Amino acid sequence: MNPLTFAGSAALVVLSITTHEACHGFVADRLGDPTAREQGRLTLNPLPHIDLFFTILLPLFLILSGTGIVFGGAKPVPVNVSRLRRPRRDWALVGAAGPLSNLVIAVGLALLLAILSGIGFAAPGVPLAEVIAIGIFVNVLLAVFNLIPIPPLDGSRVVQYFLSGRALDSYRRLERFGLLVIVALVFFVPATQSFLRDAIVICTATITWPLGIWVDMEPVLRSALFG
Numbered sequence: 001m002n003p004l005t006f007a008g009s010a011a012l013v014v015l016s017i018t019t020h021e022a023c024h025g026f027v028a029d030r031l032g033d034p035t036a037r038e039q040g041r042l043t044l045n046p047l048p049h050i051d052l053f054f055t056i057l058l059p060l061f062l063i064l065s066g067t068g069i070v071f072g073g074a075k076p077v078p079v080n081v082s083r084l085r086r087p088r089r090d091w092a093l094v095g096a097a098g099p100l101s102n103l104v105i106a107v108g109l110a111l112l113l114a115i116l117s118g119i120g121f122a123a124p125g126v127p128l129a130e131v132i133a134i135g136i137f138v139n140v141l142l143a144v145f146n147l148i149p150i151p152p153l154d155g156s157r158v159v160q161y162f163l164s165g166r167a168l169d170s171y172r173r174l175e176r177f178g179l180l181v182i183v184a185l186v187f188f189v190p191a192t193q194s195f196l197r198d199a200i201v202i203c204t205a206t207i208t209w210p211l212g213i214w215v216d217m218e219p220v221l222r223s224a225l226f227g
Contacts, residue, residue, distance in 0.1 A: 031090040106204075
């Protein structure tokens with residue numbers, strides 16, 4: 001990968017992850033829980049959000065091991081559900097805020113890539129175009145992955161809104177070993193890998209196709225990642 005593309009992509013990925021977490025805190029704050037604000041997490045400064053394992057060590061290990069699967073995250077923003085004005089509804093909105101922020105970023109980057117395409121700069125080997133293409137891909141990946149409905153991922157917060165009683169209690173108990181389930185599904189169940197890959201491609205195409213840049217983005221992304 002071109003050094004400029006690598007540096008720009010790394011900065012954009014960190015900003016995307018930081019925005020994802022900050023949006024959780026911002027929505028929680030607006031809905032009555034100031035915990036994130038009290039702990040200094042309502043910021044786009046990446047330093048308060050960095051988690052040594054999930055932000056640095058895990059993605060680096062996956063890249064160096066050549067698994068072909070790379071994911072990570074940031075330090076979860078603290079949310080005190082009991083301080084939310086309408087806990088069941090608001091917890092779902094807080095959970096949805098992170099993935100939604102990534103989709104908004106992906107759409108914004110797609111619009112920027114469409115402008116570059118219109119002036120002839122959306123081509124393989126152009127660092128700016130490659131950074132934007134990677135940014136679209138990574139933000140769609142973050143949105144899709146975090147919407148998996150397994151605790152503690154964001155999708156589970158939305159699902160909990162539709163459950164009650166014993167079903168809700170049983171679902172919440174999954175959180176104790178949810179990360180192990182997620183890792184097992186992603187790494188050892190080919191059907192899960194295929195589903196995530198297809199979901200990412202479909203979502204990316206849905207964002208870029210109406211702008212006429214899906215045909216431009218695919219070779220740019222391929223060149224940036226594998227060229």
